[in-house]
Amino acid sequence: xxxxxxxxxxxxxxxxxxxxxxxxxxxxxxxxxxxxxxxxxxxxxxxxxxxxxxxxxxxxxxxxxxxxxxxxxxxxxxxxxxxxxxxxxxxxxxxxxxxxxxxxxxxxxxxxxxxxxxxxxxxxxxxxxxxxxxxxxxxxxxxxxxxxxxxxxxxxxxxxxxxxxxxxxxxxxxxxxxxxxxxxxxxxxxxxxxxxxxxxxxxxxxxxxxxxxxxxxxxxxxxxxxxxxxxxxxxxxxxxxxxxxxxxxxxxxxxxxxxxxxxxxxxxxxxxxxxxxxxxxxxxxxxxxxxxxxxxxxxxxxxxxxxx
Numbered sequence: 001x002x003x004x005x006x007x008x009x010x011x012x013x014x015x016x017x018x019x020x021x022x023x024x025x026x027x028x029x030x031x032x033x034x035x036x037x038x039x040x041x042x043x044x045x046x047x048x049x050x051x052x053x054x055x056x057x058x059x060x061x062x063x064x065x066x067x068x069x070x071x072x073x074x075x076x077x078x079x080x081x082x083x084x085x086x087x088x089x090x091x092x093x094x095x096x097x098x099x100x101x102x103x104x105x106x107x108x109x110x111x112x113x114x115x116x117x118x119x120x121x122x123x124x125x126x127x128x129x130x131x132x133x134x135x136x137x138x139x140x141x142x143x144x145x146x147x148x149x150x151x152x153x154x155x156x157x158x159x160x161x162x163x164x165x166x167x168x169x170x171x172x173x174x175x176x177x178x179x180x181x182x183x184x185x186x187x188x189x190x191x192x193x194x195x196x197x198x199x200x201x202x203x204x205x206x207x208x209x210x211x212x213x214x215x216x217x218x219x220x221x222x223x224x225x226x227x228x229x230x231x232x233x234x235x236x237x238x239x240x241x242x243x244x245x246x247x248x249x250x251x252x253x254x255x256x257x258x259x260x261x262x263x264x265x266x267x268x269x270x271x272x273x274x275x276x277x278x279x280x281x282x283x284x285x286x287x288x289x290x291x292x293x294x295x296x297x298x299x300x301x302x303x304x305x306x307x308x
Contacts, residue, residue: 012118013172019117020080023110024258026160027081027153029140029174033074033166035066038135045204052208054217060130067131071123073168078114079133079140082107083256085159092269092304095212095232096159098288100261104128105286107163120168133162141174147203148187148196148236154179157243157252187236192227196236211235215300216292226303230269231289269301 007015013030020028036042043061051057063069067077084103086096097103107126115122125131134151138144142162143151150158154177188196188203195209207213211233214223227233237243245252264287267275275283277294284290284297292300 009170010172012169015117016078016114016171019114020078020110023113024082025080025110025163026083026156027079027142029079029137029142030171031077031079031136031139031141031176032173033067033071033077034139036064036132036135038132039065041202042132048199048206050204050206050208052213052217053219054207054213063130064132067136067166070125070129070131071121071166071168073121074123074166076167076169076171076173077136077140078165078167078171079137079142080107080111080114080163080165081137081142081153081156081160082110082163082258083156083160083254084258084261085157085253085256086261086263087253087255089234090263090266092230092266092272092301093228094230094266094289095234097161098232099263099266100258101286102288102290103161103261106258106260107161111163111165114165115167118167118169122165122167125164125166127162129164131164131166133164136164137162139173139176141177144177144179146187146240146242147181147185148191148240149203149205150237152179152181152240152242153177154242155249155251158237158240159243159253184241186239186241190235190239192233192235193224215296219296221295221299223299223303225307226300228304228307230266230272230300230304231292231297269304272301273298273305 017028046058067074084097104126111124137151143153146152152158193209195205197206211229215231243253280294
């Protein structure tokens with residue numbers, strides 16, 4: 001698609017949002033490319049060591065402070081959300097986000113179809129770029145921070161991926177999302193490992209205790225209890241009232257229509273132990289589960305079996 005001819009900011013904003021929805025995104029919002037307001041809290045989280053062995057999260061802090069380090073001409077950030085929900089627990093237990101194709105590729109390809117609508121420069125950011133996506137998604141009206149630290153949309157819940165498109169064009173911004181958990185603490189009480197903690201009146205996740213961290217990012221031959229999860233964990237989302245389907249909120253926990261997120265057939269933990277490296281390579285090609293590694297996935301399977 002050719003770059004669109006210049007137009008008013010209001011018209012361009014409508015075209016960009018329409019292009020995002022046409023690309024298959026479920027949520028789209030826009031925020032000015034202002035410096036981060038949460039970088040201080042993020043740095044304190046790192047200082048407490050809550051990121052565990054994920055040393056890469058402490059990299060590029062300067063870039064995370066200001067999106068202009070990613071695109072010097074940036075004026076606006078287009079934030080998008082893509083539903084990945086699958087109904088029912090999987091067998092073996094794998095976090096829903098990882099049941100299908102790697103979301104990085106899916107979102108990046110969709111954003112590539114949105115970028116040409118804008119006449120100026122742009123840059124696609126999907127998770128791995130040094131951008132605090134949750135903060136900008138909140139600013140763009142996509143949702144608010146839950147006590148489980150996930151972004152929650154009052155109409156759609158929390159089962160969605162985030163992506164960002166930095167652009168040098170000025171677009172009409174949306175208002176930040178209102179909302180909050182109030183006195184609800186079901187995710188805190190349901191977390192099998194007590195990973196959701198309150199420090200200085202701010203709810204945080206100590207990744208070192210989180211099952212997702214243990215089964216995905218933790219390296220080495222041994223991990224803590226997985227509570228039956230082979231890869232990742234969905235407990236705090238499964239119990240969240242904002243993911244409960246109601247007649248007045250029909251968009252909550254709708255099964256994704258994205259073909260790339262349709263679940264693969266996964267072998268049982270005992271079958272995983274019998275895989276050779278070539279079979280593992282074929283099984284995890286293009287899948288988020290690949291991040292655990294050959295030995296890591298077998299380690300997880302052994303742990304799950306030992307807990308039965």
